[in-house]
Amino acid sequence: MSRFEAPPSVAPRHLPPKGGGGVRFGILGGLLTLLAACHPKPPDVPGVFILGVDGMDPVITQRLIDEGKLPNLAKLAKAGGFESLATVNPPQSPVAWSSFVTGMDPGGHGIFDFVHRDPKTYKPISSATPPSTDPTKAIEIGDTYFPISGGAVSNNRGGVPFWDLLEKAGVDTEIYRIPGNYPVPDSGAKTLSGMGTSDMRGGYGVYTWFTDKPIPTKPDGSKLKGDIEVVTVEDFDGDGVVDNVHGTLKGPPDLFHIAPDAxxxxxxxxxxxxxxxxxxxxxxxxxxxxxxxxxxKEGEWSDWMKVSYEGLPHGVVSYDGMVRFYAKQLKPGAGEDPKGPGFAVYASPVNFVPSNPAQQISTPKTWSEDLSDILGNFYTQGMPEETNALKDGMFDDDDYIRQVALVQQDTRNMMELALARFKGDHDGHGAMTFMYVSDIDLQCHMLWRHGDPKYADAPHHPAWEEKSAAKHKLDIEHMYEHVDSLAGDIIDNLPKGSSFLLMSDHGFQPYTRDVHLNTWLRDNGYLVMKAGKTTGSIPTDDVDWSKTKAYNIGFNAIYLNETGREGQGIVAPADADAVMKAISDKLLAQRDPKDGHVVVRKMARSKDIYSKQREAEAPDLIVGFDIGYGNSDQSTLGEIGTEELTDNTSRWSGNHLMDPDVVPGVIFSNEPLPPAGGYGLLDVTATVLKHFHVDPATGMTGKSIY
Amino acid sequence: MTSLIAFLNTVFDVILAPFGHRLAAFDLLIWPVAAGIAALLVYKKVSNQKGIAAAKNGIQVHLLEIVLYKDDLVGVLVSTARAMAQNGLYLGYNLGPAVVMMPPMTAVLVELVAHYAYAPLPADATPLLEVTMAPGRASKDVTLDVPKGLTVDAGPVATPDGMAVWRLKADAPGDYVVTVKDGADAESKTIAFGGEPRKIPVQRTNTWEAILYPAEAPLPSDSAFQTISTKVPNRELTFFPDGEDGVLGWFFLFSLGSGFLLSKPLGVEL
Structure with missing residues (x-):
């Protein structure tokens, strides 16, 4: 393993980062100085540093503080304050972080779920980009298509990010790994996109698994999330000893050889x-x-390795990516047992190279390069933890935790840099930094099954694995301890007078039962399959829209098949309220046949809870599941199965896509929190703006905490 | 080639880095300027100064014709052809001097690269030592002797196409000499971990590339090994990109700059 990146070092944020830049920084440094003279003067107030910890739960946090396991956070709570922080509805990370970023509820910013639907086709689409209305046009020459117009992708999030307001007021703003900011909107502030940033394939973590073993299958029969490349271990020199394997890594789509409408x-x-x-x-x-x-060696990760993809021959158009390899098993000569000996090497999703990303991942575009000049390569994929490999069974928990440690080191390096730059030349005066941490969220999702960190007397999770549980039951606590140590670094190094806020977008709960909303809608007569079908999916056109009143796309969303809005709508707007009431009443009355437990705790109509700017795009109903329940991945993407409720046997075993009241987040402050309490995510945005004497933008509804 | 490189090393190890390798800017400024001035004087001596002046004059005359008689298409074409002919003549006059000056200029550049383009490996690095065998030689029996303080962290992996690779780890900063063996053939290689900036060895080879890596002696032409190498970090250089590109930048900027600035005072027709 070769490691040639410069060790993490720091540079003041007002100066060009040291090293690597050469002429660019030499000349640009002068220009930037000139530009700085034209920039609004930074407000003469102490700075604000925010650590955004995805998924940090107030109940777990309080328990660990009480047990003395989070000394730095305990100190912070004592010196300042610690409260729960109300999240948004639905309490999903892209929705919640977009609300924090814009100070608006989902009706304002237009992000309602991880997954939206195209109303014309009913198909699921990413919430990050709006439905395409500008198809690519291309000239065809031979077998090559040269795009001439269209195909531009934009960020679907509406509203004004708080950093734009701060930047315009002269606040020196740096935002690290902010969720929901890819595709990257223009901004004068320094931003690096986080959750939602794709890999080179355009996916959210498509790995490659090189193996000579039989292809493993998932217990639920769902499709694997990676490329499985069954390889032959070859004997290159014919001496009877196998010695080499060739494989390929998929990169971006070959857009020059795909017809625009294909x-x-x-x-x-x-x-x-x-x-x-x-x-x-x-x-x-x-x-x-x-x-x-x-x-x-077997069981080790490589460092980042650069791979290039040629869009057109001879390097006319090429794209750089980077990948890490994990030598899972190096014993070729496989038998039929997927768990037996064999050759198995894992390649991470191909990430953008921060020094030369194939797609813009920061503002200004060169900021990711500036960061990599100091940090070396770092994960650019939005959710860098290899959750797909663990979900698919390619990784066991040991493999997974080993990779999480790499992400943690990456995070720590970046946070130390962010903190040093925050201190800069002015001890944080007039500066604002936000740093996102994914540790707790993803590990709660993946590792909850080993031991419930919230309910000591909880029964074993359906995906509990006895052998692994003994070793990994405290892993989630260790993630909290890691965040505690990051907070300790900040507390120890924060310039005097600066404000420090630690916040999370939501908390966590166990996820033991899968609800299949589309199946429930079918069984209750709201969704009708085409003749001869009882199961199927919306994307494969198995639904009879002429008889369907409601359908589910997204984790908490139900859409009515409304006339004038949906492609083949049948519910008249005048009848919508009645249909929504009927569905809501039935879902609230539903009981789990396994134990009689409530499944849905709260139903909300978007028109009752969202502001109006983009409410028309919202799902009609937001389903607030009770603790332990969540919509299945299959239903989220439009599948209609056989059973309404099943045990969640997936390793994705903790969740927060429920009634927001059961998954509040946290807020810590190094200044005492007023006793009123009742703070929400949007209030944090308002607090930061008020701190810098910046007026909120139209549509921002939060109230400053101080 | 071995003797030539040894001679150049002897000379440049004496004259480069008079204040140590930390002050790279001194050598990267002084020697390109000196090389530029020397090249200018050599150029004056070995070039046809009158011919160059005449060719430049011819080019200017024909370009002026193109501007003045731009409405006369045939005249413009003839003048363009004549300007190009004069340009070819000018380039021809420069060919000889270029051949004369290239070896010493290359020698200076290569030595500057060897002294200033590379940094020692971080003390905690785990670099790869990569050995490429001579054509026809197999790598599967190659062994590696490491000195005290250096350990083989992984490997070897011997590929059937004649490579052998080890991953190494040092206990402490320092220059470690490893020995690669294949039967009776044995060759050494120095690997630099941590410490002050210094002349950093990159690779030993018996191909033409040996001239580019003078920090260590070339491998003998009959060696069992064709190349023994480690990848090392680039050194950070002020105002220019890191590593080789940066040294090239310094060299060309200051050698060409000084040459152009001093050509008139020194009466040299360029």
Whole structure:
């Protein structure tokens, strides 16, 4: 494993980062100084540093504080304050963080779920980008398509990000790994996109699994989230000893060879070659990918390795990506047992290279390069933890935790840099920094099954694995301890007088039962399948829209099939309220046949809870599940199955996509919190703006905490 | 080639880094300027100064014709052809001097790169030592001897196409000499971890590339090994990109700059 990146070092935010930049910074430094003279003068108030911890739960936090496991947060709570922080409805990360960013509820910013639907086709689409209305046009020459117009992607989030307001007022603003900011909107502030940033394939974590073993299947039969490449271990020199494996890594879609109106299939991606050479003892491999090489032992990760994809020959158009390899198992000669010996090497999703990203991931565009000049390569994929590998069974918990440690180190390096830059030349005066941390959220999702950190007497989770649980039941606590140590670094190094806020977007609960909303809608007569079908899915056109009144796309969303809005709507607007009431009443009355437990705790009509700017795009009903319940992945993407409720046997075992009242987040402050309490996410945005004497933008509804 | 490199090393190790390697800017300024002045004087001596002046004059005359008689298409074409012919003549006059000056200029540049383009490996780095065998030689029996304080962290992986790779780890900063062996053949290689900036060895080879890496002696032409190398970090250089590109930047900016600035005072027709 070669590690040539410069060790993490720091540079004041008012100066160009040291090293690497060469002429660019030499010349630009002068220009920036001139530009700085034209920039509004920073307000003469102490700075604000915010640590945004996704998924930090007030109940778990309080328990760990009481047990003395979070000394820094305990100190912070004592010196300042610690309260729960109301989240938004639905309490999903992209929705909640967009609300924090814009100071608006979902009706204002237009992000209502991870997944939206295209009202014309009913198909699920990412909430990050609006439905395409500007198709690509291209000139065809031979087998190559040269785009001439259209196809531009924009960020679907409306409203004004708070950092734009701060930046215009002269506040020196740096935002690290902010969720929901990809595609990256223009901004004068320094921002780096976080959750929602895709990998090079355009997916959210598509890994590659090189193996000579039988392809594993998931217990629920769902599709694996990665590329499975069944390889042959070859005997290069014919001496009877197998020694090498060739494979390919998929990169971005081969857009120059796909007709603009064609769907992208598995064969439409650019590829880069990779070769693995095995040592004679089968304990390590030498990896050649592009011009980079690495030698890793079984159970180790390589450092980042650069791979290039040629869009057009001879480097006319090429895209750089970077990938890490994990040598899971180096014992070729597989049997039929997927868990037996064999060759299995994992390649991470191909990330954008921060020094030269194929898609913009920061503002200004060069900021990611400036950061990488100091930090070396870092994860650019929005959710860097390899959750898909663990969900799919490619990783066991040990593998997963090993990778989480890499992400944690990445986070710590970036946070130390952010903190040093915050201090800068002016001890934080007139500066605002936000730093996002994913540790707790993803590990609560993945590791809750090993031991409920919230309810000591909780029964075993359906996905509980006895052997693994013994080793990993305290992992979530360790994630809290990691956040505590980050907070300790900040407390110890924060310039005197600066404000420090630690906040989370929501809390957490166990996720033991899958609700299949579309199946429930079918069973209750609101969704009707085409003749001859009882199961199927919305994307594969199995639903009879001429008889369907409501459907589910998204984790908490129910849409009415309303005339004039949906492609083949049948519910007249005048009848909408009655249909919504009937669905809500029935869902609230639903009881789990397993134990009689309430399934849905609260139903909300979007028109009752959202502001009006973009309410028309919202789902009609927001389903607030009770503790332990959540909509299944299958139903979220439009599948209609056989059962309404099933045990959640997935390793994705903790959740927060429920009634917002059961998953509040947290807020810590180094200044005493007023006793009124009752703070919400939007109030944090208002607090930051007020601190810098900046007026809120139209539509911002929060109230400053101080 | 070995003798030539040894001679150049002897000379440049004496004259470069008079204040140590920390002050890279001194050598990266002084020697390109000196090389530019020396090149200017050599150029004056070995070039056809009258011919160059005449060719430049010819180019200017024909370009002026193009501007003045731009409405006369045939005249413009003829003048363009003549300007290009004069340009070719000018380039021809420069060919000889370029051949004369290239070796010493390359030598200076290569030595500056060896001294200032690379940084020692971080003390906690785990670099790869990569060995490429001579054509026809297999790598599977190659072994590595490491000195005290350096350990083999992983490997070797011997590839059937003639490579052998080890991953190394040092206990403490320092220059470690490892020995690669294949039967009776044995060659050493220095690997620099941590410490002050210094002349950093990158690779030993018996190909033409040896001239580019003078920090260590080339491998013998009959060696079992073709190349022994480690990748090292680039050194950070002020105002220019890191590493080789930065040294090239300094060299060309200051050698060409000084040459152009001093050509008139020194009476050199460029």
């Amino acid at each position: 769907e992208i299939t598995d064969n439409n991606y650019l590829t880069a070659g990779v070769t693995f050479w095995l040592d004679k003892d089968r304990t390590s491999i030498y990896i050649q990918a592009g011009d980079d090489t690495a030698l890793v």
